[in-house]
Amino acid sequence: MWNTTTSATGPVGRLVKLARGLTVGVTLLGAVSIEAADTAAPKPQWSTRDMPSQDGRIILVTGGTSGMGYEDALALARAGAEVIIAARNPERGAEAIARIRQAVPDARVQFESVDLANLSSVRELAQKLNQRLPRLDVLINNAAIMAPPERGTSADGFEMQLATNYLGHFALTGLLVPLLRQSQDARVVSLSSIAAGRGAMNFDDLQSEQAYQPYAAYAQSKLAILHWAFALQRRSEAEGWGIRSIAAHPGVAVTELIARGPGLNSEFGQRWAEDRDKYHSAAQGALPTLYAATAREAVGGAYYGPVGDEEKRGPLGFAKVPAAATRTADADRLWTLSERLTGVSYP
Known part of the structure; x- marks a missing residue:
């Protein structure tokens, strides 16, 4: 499995305004100032039982038809949110909604079609939501693909993992900033991976055109x-x-x-199958996302995840930030490049 390469400084960032005099047990990344009253680490055993009511909140989850995205949508619907599942397959969307309504009969949940590897589809969804919704309170950028054996390209000609995992979400978020700004407590929660610790931004071959290595491309997308x-x-x-x-x-x-990625018959898939009993269920894996999306004390600019067993599982806490993710020059370069590639400039 992936081993996390981290900086010695630890996770998250910049709580200068709110962290004076507080010991948070981590070194912080950046200069975050948010209106959260409590900047302590999460309660390790935090669960969906600790979620505050989400009644009246409008939340969009990409890739919410299965896995952790589905668990996000289910938990948020149970907490009273109006949930929009955005994914590629309408049939799987209908199945997910039926399952949620079976568990939560009064759930307010709906499906919207989007292909994150197609920027025209992303724009269509954003336009529809901007016209229909009064605001968006939370955007959970969850959808992902992992390490397909052969290099694929998106409708726009980008390497498929970079397109689906990162560029599509970058574009969707930028197009939804006006809706997010209408919320009194707007949050964008974006899913990375411990694989990011082995990632590098290869700006000389960002699309893996010269050489495609499935796991390196995946790690790069999650570092991005x-x-x-x-x-x-x-x-x-x-x-x-x-x-x-x-x-x-x-x-x-x-x-x-x-x-859906390397395949269960691949060497990676076989190793994973042998060890799967040691790892989180999808519901457990969703907890860091749900904490970030709902906890009043969740910190803007933070990175949450399990903190036991090389962060493969364990109690909730501040995740370790890879050293590569602290390079703001790379972040600025990536942002400029992403705007050019997607044609989406943030307000």
Whole structure:
């Protein structure tokens, strides 16, 4: 499995305004100032039972038809939120909604079609939501693919993992900033991975055109998400957007990601199958995301995940930030490049 390469400074960032005099048990990444009263680490045994009511909140979850995205949607619907599941397959969307309504009869949940690897589809969804919704309170950027054996390209000609995991979410979030700014407590929660610790931004071959290595491309896409999540928090503060940008990772959770990526018969898939009893369920893997999306004390600019067993599983806490994710020059370069590639400039 992935081993996390981290900086000696530890996770998260910049709580200068609110962290004076507080011991949070971590070294922080950046200069985050949010309106959270408590900047302590999460309660290790935090669970969905600790979620505050989400009644009246509007939440969009990408990739919410299975795995952790489904668990996010289920828990949020149970807490009273109006949940929008955005994914590619309408049939799987209908099945997910039926399952949620069976568990939560009064659930307010709906499906919207989007292909994150197609920027036209991303724009169509954003346009529809901007026209229909009064605001968006939480955007959970969850959808991902992992390590397909052969290099694929998106509708826009980008390497498929970078397109799906990162560029599609970058574009969707930028297009939804106006809706997020209408919320009194807007949050963007973006899913990275412990694989980011082995990632590097290969700006000379960002699309893996010269050489495609499935796991390296996956790790790069997840490192890109961390760069962007932290940069989004900095921009939100600088521009007064009032949006908390928070990163999370699930550790290693038992989902369909392996089956749909490298395959269960691959060497990686076989190793994973042998060890799967040691890892989180999808519901457990969803907890860092749900904490970031709902906890009043969740910190803008933070990175949450399990903190035991090399962060593959364990209690909730501040995740370790890879050294590469602290390079703000790389983050700025990536942001500029992402705007050019997607054609989406943030307000």
